[in-house]
Amino acid sequence: MDHDVIVVGTRAAGAATAMLLARAGLRVLAVDRARFPSDTLSTHQVQVPGIARLRRWGVLDRIAAVTPAVPTVRVDAGRPAVLHGRYPTVDGVDALYGPRRTVLDAALADAAREAGAEVREGFAVEELTRDAEGRVTGIGGRERGEGRGRGPSAGRTTETAPLVIGADGKRSTIAEAVGARAYHVRPPVTFACYTYWSGVDLPVGEIHVRPGLTVPAFPTNDGLVMVALFAPLADFDRFRADPGASYQAVLDRCGGDLGERVRAGVRAEPFRLAPDVPNGFRAAHGPGWALVGDAGVVMDPVAGQGISNAFRDAELLAAAIVRGLGPGGRLDDALAGYQRDRDAAALPIYSMTRSLATLRVSAAQRLLLAAIADDPAETTRFLAVLAGAERYDDYLRAGNVLGRLGAGAKRRLCRGPARVAAADQPGAAQMSG
Ligand SMILES: Cc1cc2nc3c(=O)[nH]c(=O)nc-3n(C[C@H](O)[C@H](O)[C@H](O)COP(=O)(O)OP(=O)(O)OC[C@H]3O[C@@H](n4cnc5c(N)ncnc54)[C@H](O)[C@@H]3O)c2cc1C
Structure with a gap:
């Protein structure tokens, strides 16, 4: 041989x-x-466990030399379900990179x-x-x-x-x-569209989640920002009829000022469409x-x-x-x-991925995010799940999430329209990463 x-x-x-x-x-x-x-x-976006492997293999330095580290991320599912926290540390690595x-x-x-x-x-x-x-x-x-x-x-x-x-x-x-x-x-359910921008203000990683939408925005090489969107595959034909206008309309639907910040930038590359998922x-x-x-x-x-x-x-x-x-x-x-x-x-x-791909955010999930938003340790734990550093099934196990929340957060969660139990159902952590 x-x-x-x-x-x-x-x-x-x-x-x-x-x-x-x-x-x-x-x-x-x-x-x-x-x-x-x-x-x-x-x-x-290479999640923290992937970056930890690159480091162990001695390959991270050459990537980190030209790629910004992203130690914190904002997950925005609409107020008050907005988290901003640090990624977990895995084998000495505490940031995502998007080379x-x-x-x-x-x-x-x-x-x-x-x-x-x-x-x-x-x-x-x-x-x-x-x-x-x-x-x-x-x-x-x-x-x-x-x-x-x-x-x-x-x-x-x-x-x-x-x-x-x-x-x-x-x-x-x-x-x-x-x-x-x-x-x-399982059948494909989403499509993606992404491109790169210069001159877009993006100090931290951002993930915007709205019904039928997930929009990650992360810094990458050469001072550019990558802004992607994931939407239902059923909407693909309509979207691709005019990708530029559709893309901007989606960013405007995200709430906040992401749409405006992107409009203020300059598109550096063509739109990429990815319906084969x-x-x-x-x-x-x-x-x-x-x-x-x-x-x-x-x-x-x-x-x-x-x-x-x-x-x-x-x-x-x-x-x-x-x-x-x-x-x-x-x-x-x-x-x-x-x-x-x-x-x-x-x-x-x-x-977890199949759950995120439904692009749905339930009332219980929004309450859960709101409840953990002012708890940095719990926020990082949630981000560890999105990063694949903590098992999704363990995180969702009954009592696990609620058990770690402070009394105030529990009260807020219990006052909400959804039952506490709903927060522990599979899919309770449907947010993208
Ligand atoms: C729109 C989109 C966004 C994504 N975003 C992310 C993200 O943010 N983070 C993340 O972790 N993952 C992301 N992914 C997934 C990621 O792209 C894949 O999981 C990853 O590329 C898999 O790597 P791979 O080496 O297995 O395959 P690939 O990257 O597909 O590489 C396969 C290689 O095989 C070669 N090849 C194929 N056939 C032959 C042949 N017959 N002879 C010789 N060579 C051949 C190809 O040229 C290619 O270079 C995304 C995927 C898509 C579609």
């Missing part, structure tokens, strides 16, 4: 996996049909190379090779731009390895080629293959969890492979463990 592992896709999931495997001493080939630095259709994918993905690809992986850009995988038993043994593909007009096999290269990892995103070629089983699949899991492994990142678990982007999920799963997968290929290891058993660990970690976040 030419390599120990081949990784297809070298953005958040693939570059991180390749880097970790190369650091463990494996011979890694990582290929991507894109060239770096390049953008992809995605906003890019453009041009910055983040290139930094990770560089780190993979520095670790010893061969990172081949502009290489599109077209098929998998298999042995007589059907086990995947490698990839077939070609350099972008090669072989055109010279017959189907011109410029085609084959590479072999005992394991091929699909880190090739939500429309994964690898997942499709191996027929990976899909589960927990599937939700679901795929089997994480099979004979000679494994999936990581969006290829394996994809969820609505409203919660901004995909990149951090990809980092977490890269770490789980790399550890499983090192165990499985090590002395006395059994790769298939190790990969089965990866799938169990991945699903256990991803399911609470998936559940």
